[in-house]
Amino acid sequence: MMAKASAVPIVLKAEIQKLIPTSKILVVGAGGIGCEILKNLAMSGFKDIEIIDLDTIDVSNLNRQFLFRKEHVGKSKAMVARETILNYNKDINIKAYHDSITTSEYGVNFFKRFAVVLNALDNRAARNHVNRMCLAADVPLIESGTSGYTGQVEFIKKGLTQCYECNPKAAQKTFPGCTIRNTPSEPVHCIVWAKHLFNQLFGEDDPDQDVSPDTADPEAAGDAGVEALAQVDESKKVERKSTKTWAQETSYNPEKLFNKFFEDDIKYLLSMENLWKNRKAPIPLSWSSAASDDGDQEKSKNDVHKEDMEVWSFKKCTEVFSSSISMLKEELANKNFLVWDKDFKPALDFVTACANVRSHIFSIARKSRFEVKSIAGNIIPAIATTNAMVSGLVVLLTFRVLAEEYEKCLTVYVRQKSSESNTVMMTEKFLGAANPKCYVCSKQPMVDVSINTKSMLVKDFESEILKKSLNMVAPDVVLDGKGVVVISSEEGETAANDNKTLTEMGIVDGAILKVDDFLQNYELTICIHHYVPKEKEDPLYKILADMDLQAKSEEGANGKENGASSASAADFAAVNVDDDEDPQEGSSKRRKMNPKEEDDDDMIMLD
Numbered sequence: 195m196m197a198k199a200s201a202v203p204i205v206l207k208a209e210i211q212k213l214i215p216t217s218k219i220l221v222v223g224a225g226g227i228g229c230e231i232l233k234n235l236a237m238s239g240f241k242d243i244e245i246i247d248l249d250t251i252d253v254s255n256l257n258r259q260f261l262f263r264k265e266h267v268g269k270s271k272a273m274v275a276r277e278t279i280l281n282y283n284k285d286i287n288i289k290a291y292h293d294s295i296t297t298s299e300y301g302v303n304f305f306k307r308f309a310v311v312l313n314a315l316d317n318r319a320a321r322n323h324v325n326r327m328c329l330a331a332d333v334p335l336i337e338s339g340t341s342g343y344t345g346q347v348e349f350i351k352k353g354l355t356q357c358y359e360c361n362p363k364a365a366q367k368t369f370p371g372c373t374i375r376n377t378p379s380e381p382v383h384c385i386v387w388a389k390h391l392f393n394q395l396f397g398e399d400d401p402d403q404d405v406s407p408d409t410a411d412p413e414a415a416g417d418a419g420v421e422a423l424a425q426v427d428e429s430k431k432v433e434r435k436s437t438k439t440w441a442q443e444t445s446y447n448p449e450k451l452f453n454k455f456f457e458d459d460i461k462y463l464l465s466m467e468n469l470w471k472n473r474k475a476p477i478p479l480s481w482s483s484a485a486s487d488d489g490d491q492e493k494s495k496n497d498v499h500k501e502d503m504e505v506w507s508f509k510k511c512t513e514v515f516s517s518s519i520s521m522l523k524e525e526l527a528n529k530n531f532l533v534w535d536k537d538f539k540p541a542l543d544f545v546t547a548c549a550n551v552r553s554h555i556f557s558i559a560r561k562s563r564f565e566v567k568s569i570a571g572n573i574i575p576a577i578a579t580t581n582a583m584v585s586g587l588v589v590l591l592t593f594r595v596l597a598e599e600y601e602k603c604l605t606v607y608v609r610q611k612s613s614e615s616n617t618v619m620m621t622e623k624f625l626g627a628a629n630p631k632c633y634v635c636s637k638q639p640m641v642d643v644s645i646n647t648k649s650m651l652v653k654d655f656e657s658e659i660l661k662k663s664l665n666m667v668a669p670d671v672v673l674d675g676k677g678v679v680v681i682s683s684e685e686g687e688t689a690a691n692d693n694k695t696l697t698e699m700g701i702v703d704g705a706i707l708k709v710d711d712f713l714q715n716y717e718l719t720i721c722i723h724h725y726v727p728k729e730k731e732d733p734l735y736k737i738l739a740d741m742d743l744q745a746k747s748e749e750g751a752n753g754k755e756n757g758a759s760s761a762s763a764a765d766f767a768a769v770n771v772d773d774d775e776d777p778q779e780g781s782s783k784r785r786k787m788n789p790k791e792e793d794d795d796d797m798i799m800l801d
């Protein structure tokens with residue numbers, strides 16, 4: 195099928211035809227888009243391709259990642275993609291790497307070997323990294339992404355266009371902790387709470403995922419203030435130790451657990467009367483009343499998917515609660531902790547049961563297991579047709595890039611035309627010039643970081659600010675003027691600094707840090723501002739690429755156009771739907787699909 199690129203001589207200029215077999219192409223990611231791109235490259239006559247993917251094939255990939263078959267499940271995506279392409283055309287020189295593109299093996303010299311790099315990724319961290327590597331190596335990058343029926347293809351070249359990080363991306367959807375713990379109003383709030391409960395009972399300890407009533411909720415304190423509330427309510431407070439320790443002491447007794455989370459804690463919440471002045475108060479539910487209520491199970495019409503599609507009765511919820519806990523307890527016996535996984539049935543069952551009971555307590559619509567899985571797992575329906583369209587466009591753009599017809603390398607959006615019609619429309623636009631204040635591609639990249647220098651530890655500065663927010667892989671940090679090496683990318687070299695505060699290292703208000711990520715060939719100057727959050731809603735730290743832009747946007751209606759360079763982790767006290775996902779695999783799958791639109795596709799709601 196693929197051996198003959200018969201259409202190529204007719205539609206492409208002789209110059210491009212000559213470039214196709216000799217140009218070396220890197221495809222990053224062999225998932226939905228990656229498989230399509232590889233097929234298109236092979237069909238177009240490309241002969242020198244490298245493919246990298248860190249993952250193995252999952253059965254759920256087979257419906258659209260057509261280079262893979264059932265017998266390949268569990269095998270390396272990159273390796274199998276290579277074999278399948280070779281089966282189509284054995285003359286292609288295709289090299290596969292089963293690895294993450296962010297590892298140090300793939301430095302600037304690795305990237306320099308390619309005529310063009312094609313991203314087919316599903317997460318921002320990897321996209322940011324490839325963006326930096328292509329800038330450092332001065333290799334053109336074609337970036338693409340899809341989300342359901344929408345998609346985008348964009349050409350990025352150093353000095354010519356914006357880079358992937360020129361415009362700040364909207365934060366992933368987060369919910370304030372008090373909404374999750376005290377006043378849920380949507381199914382997703384209860385699902386996030388149930389996932390946190392799973393982690394509290396079976397997972398790794400994470401204080402940010404507390405599921406108990408939040409006594410510091412300013413709304414609960416009303417005029418009296420938070421401290422007053424804490425004092426007044428101390429007498430009523432249910433005694434709290436680590437939820438896991440307590441659960442283990444009860445041998446994970448389902449009845450005791452149920453009564454604590456759905457009766458006692460809800461009664462405690464009711465005692466925070468201010469919360470219920472303007473909203474419907476929750477109704478505590480005991481194990482005995484839930485277990486005897488088999489009344490309102492929504493019967494599914496389709497017996498095949500019955501369990502998945504129906505909304506469970508309370509009796510069923512208690513049964514599933516009980517059985518899933520006993521399975522999870524067993525699973526935990528051989529491990530230190532469990533990691534929530536939407537595809538592990540007892541974990542999904544537990545979250546479905548808990549989320550539905552909590553939803554009922556707060557008069558929120560309940561959901562079927564299928565719906566809970568979709569919301570909890572942030573599953574965006576991947577549409578093979580959109581992947582195919584986008585991948586076709588990627589390869590068309592590749593032809594233009596190879597011919598250096600950069601003025602023809604337009605950004606293309608794939609969109610549904612309107613709600614009345616299902617026609618797909620594509621619009622094209624020139625990608626704007628680089629943002630001169632971009633903290634990645636400008637001549638002297640610089641950011642302002644406002645942070646509590648007295649309490650932040652060096653190790654948290656490295657993990658939260660440099661790696662998580664600024665997306666560095668292996669940073670070296672020197673305090674400017676003093677020459678003090680604060681963080682070294684050499685393992686253990688600066689371990690003695692890890693638990694020191696920034697102030698103890700001499701990093702105080704006005705300090706300048708020179709940060710160098712050797713792998714990304716990226717140097718950044720960070721201006722430190724001492725900052726202490728005043729209000730509960732204030733972020734723990736702020737990262738701004740340009741103070742002027744930020745000041746303007748704060749005056750604006752919703753701050754959408756603000757210059758904050760990394761809103762995504764700017765408030766790590768907030769509850770993030772994605773917070774239990776590996777950042778490399780997280781679902782921040784697609785970047786902003788249209789500059790005019792808010793990027794709300796990090797989480798898909800079914801409602």
Ligand SMILES: Nc1ncnc2c1ncn2[C@@H]1O[C@H](COP(=O)(O)OP(=O)(O)OP(=O)(O)O)[C@@H](O)[C@H]1O
Nearest residue numbers: 223224225226246247248249294295314315316320
């Ligand atoms: N750092 C990385 N290095 C190499 N490959 C990566 C990296 N991060 C993600 N990928 C790969 O990018 C691909 C993206 O493909 P896709 O969006 O179809 O995701 P998927 O995991 O195959 O499917 P789904 O998420 O819908 O189950 C995946 O195969 C993933 O393993």
Ligand SMILES: [Zn+2]
Nearest residue numbers: 357360632635
């Ligand atoms: Zn940029």
